[in-house]
Amino acid sequence: MTTADDKIDADVVVVGGGVIGSSFACLLGQAGLKVILLDASMRQVKSLKKIDTRVFAITMASEQILKKTGSWKRLQKKDIGRFRKMHVWDENGLGEINFDSASICQSTMGYIIPHQVIVDALQEELLELGSVRCLWSVSPAYLKEEADTIILGTEDGLRFRTRLVVAADGHNSKLRNLANIHYQKYDYMRSALGCTVFTKLEHREIARQRFLNNGPLAFLPMADSHQSAVVWSSSPEHIQHLKGLNKSEFHLELAEAFAHKLGDIKESTEKVVFPLSRAQADSYIKSRVALIGDSAHMIHPLAGIGANLGLLDAASLAETIIGPYQRGRDPGRLQVLRRYERRRKGTNRNMIYLIDSLKHLFESQHQPVRCVRNFGLDAVDSLPFVKNVILKRAMGLVGDLPEAARGKF
Ligand SMILES: Cc1cc2nc3c(=O)[nH]c(=O)nc-3n(C[C@H](O)[C@H](O)[C@H](O)COP(=O)(O)OP(=O)(O)OC[C@H]3O[C@@H](n4cnc5c(N)ncnc54)[C@H](O)[C@@H]3O)c2cc1C
CATH class of the missing domain: 3.30.9.10 (D-Amino Acid Oxidase, subunit A, domain 2)
Structure with missing residues (x-):
């Protein structure tokens, strides 16, 4: 292991400053890690930004993670929509299902927040964190492992030596390509x-x-x-x-x-x-490289959970590397990163295929499938216990959650 700390420019370099990369950088910065965050886009003055109409449905688990990043308190009431109930129904037939957060003693099922509002809040938080350095209009050009470190070179000639490089640069991730990790995409x-x-x-x-x-x-x-x-x-x-x-x-x-x-x-x-596509990287990790968010997986927006899965990746990876870092160990070692992959890859894959099956079920025009679909919606609607299990999972209240998603860290 390289011992001279001055050889390291940052403990972790994060590529991509969207919701997932920025959240991850905040979590690390708060735990005292030195982080460099690169983004290919230009940092824009809020009022000059192009209107971004993307809106996210945010689960309770994601709310907890965003609270942990410090960005939630920066969101204004006028920007946060909330939903307490959900009504799903089929054009063909009378099948329908209703969910109500009151049935599991919760006042809210989730939030609807414009994507850009969350990114702005995270970026404001990052500006205040002395341990995170943000660089805009910067894109990676190469990766090179050297001893117990990795060097990330950028297109404009910058060079950073670090313990770990994290790809959060979305579904067309350049960093994932530089790391030679295959992304299986289905259009x-x-x-x-x-x-x-x-x-x-x-x-x-x-x-x-x-x-x-x-x-x-x-x-x-x-x-x-x-x-x-x-x-x-x-x-x-x-x-x-x-x-x-x-x-x-x-x-x-x-x-x-x-x-x-x-x-x-x-x-x-x-x-x-x-x-619309779905995708999953063959591996979420490689020596001194990890993928989070859409760079690791992509899911049909039918259930509005892509960013929620990405936030769980960010919180899980942060939790996985902060422990070893605080004990003076190398956070970029493959043994450490494997814990993150074990925790997230299978869960994300199962969710991608579950949503895929629902998509096929609801798009089928075959009469028998339509009947089963309508019957299924009504049957589940009349089973409060089953409905509550589905509801808790959709709200991110159960499963193998990182501590940050449960309101602790
Ligand atoms: C129609 C639709 C609706 C959706 N609705 C929801 C929803 O309701 N709820 C939900 O949870 N999810 C939803 N999603 C999914 C969600 O949009 C994604 O999962 C989420 O945006 C992924 O975030 P990310 O930070 O990983 O990637 P991105 O948001 O793509 O961010 C990537 C960042 O990396 C930067 N970058 C890109 N290339 C480079 C490079 N070469 N070098 C440096 N930086 C780079 C970009 O500038 C950007 O800042 C929806 C998706 C679609 C298509």
Whole structure:
């Protein structure tokens, strides 16, 4: 092990300053590790930022992790939508299911928060942490292992020696490619359209999802009682058709597809289109390299849990390396990193396949499958115990959770 500490520029270098990378850097910085965070994008003044219409459904476990990062207290009430109930129903037939957080003695099932608001809060927190150095418009160019360290070189000639490099640079991760870790991607040949809308009726803090023949359509309640985030998954042709509609045509089609549950659509923001895929890296770790968030896995947005899984990765990896670091051991050793991979890879894989099965079940047009689907929704709806088990898992209240997700660290 390299003994001279001055040879090390940082204990950990994090590549990617999205929600996952920034949360991870905050958790390490608070525990006293010296961190360098690189992001390829330009740090922008808040008011000049392009409008980002992505909105996240945040579980209770993620709320705890964001509290631990210190960013939660920076979120303003006007930005936090919450949902207490969830209503899911099928376009074909009468099957439906309702969840209510009161059934498990919780006042909230989860939160709906704009992605950019969370990133801004995390970046404000990072600016105040003396132990984390953030570098913008910087992208990695090579990795080189040397003795008990790894060197990360950047495209503009910077060079950092560290114990561990962490990829949090999203699904097209350059760092993952530099580390030669294969990413198995399956393209659903589907797209999602996202925007926020103002509706005539109040959402009453209920998250709603309707399974249409072409795919699911979700309305997620935002802080304003008339505003919802919409995620509509469908065939690429249908999504392109929706994207091309003018506002009034789009509002009519959307209200109709949603069975006018929230009345007329009064206003909407810019529509953004995302291709849909699922993916999993063959390995989450390599000598002195670890992957977290979308660089490690990608999941269908049907259940709105991609970032929630990523936050659990960030908290688990932080927990795994902080212990050895505080005992004076090398946090980048493969034996240490294996604990992280064992904890997260199987859980994420199971969740990806569970959501995949639900997607196929709800998109099937076969009559027998439709009958089973409708019967299944009603059957589960009438079984409070089963419903509560599903609810607790969806809220991130059970499972192998890192301490930070339980409100401790
Ligand atoms: C339509 C849709 C709806 C979704 N809804 C939800 C939801 O409700 N709830 C939920 O939990 N998840 C949701 N997700 C998933 C969620 O968006 C992702 O899981 C999450 O954004 C992953 O975060 P990340 O930080 O890993 O990656 P990203 O958000 O992609 O961030 C990557 C960061 O790395 C930087 N970067 C990229 N390349 C480089 C490079 N070469 N060098 C340095 N930096 C680089 C980028 O600038 C960026 O800051 C949704 C996804 C989609 C497509």
